[in-house]
Amino acid sequence: MSKLTGEEQPAPRFLADCMLGKLAKWLRLVGYDTVFIHDATDDQLVRVSVRENRILLTKDHSLAERRMVRGRCCFVTEEGTGAQLRQVMRDLDLRIDESMAFSRCPVCNSEIEQALKSTVEEHVPSYVYRTQEQFGRCAGCGRIYWKGTHVEHVLQALHSRKKST
16 A cells, blocks of 8 residues: 555555565565566666566665666565575565465466366376365466465565564
8 A cells, every 4th residue: 555645556566686686586475576687788688677567676886876766676685595585675675475475487477377286297206196175377477376385484484574573
């Protein structure tokens, strides 16, 4: 919600520079649309940020100071993915919408759609198929997802954030 108008604002969309690939993955896991272009130049990052109205996440001080990204940039100073996630959430005053968590593919950023268990049997390990009931399929790359240990790691980082704020 906007502090000024009280109206719902669309969720921010992000663009992570080459030093923040793991952060991009974690932001996707908590439901934020986050583009990561591994080999982009600084000029390309600025253009994408402006053209697609994305908040640029960077550890590069000179990139963060560019005029075109002022006001749409978060200079990440923390080390470690969990600490970086907490910093971005704190600095941008973001909240986690648990209903959006695990709704984006951590690999390609596309949305994850619910998949019937019967349609994934040939695509997941037999143990996973036997022990899991809910599955998702990435609309972009087709990867199959289920709630495994990666879910626990991200949730631990988020709970750590809640305790520290």
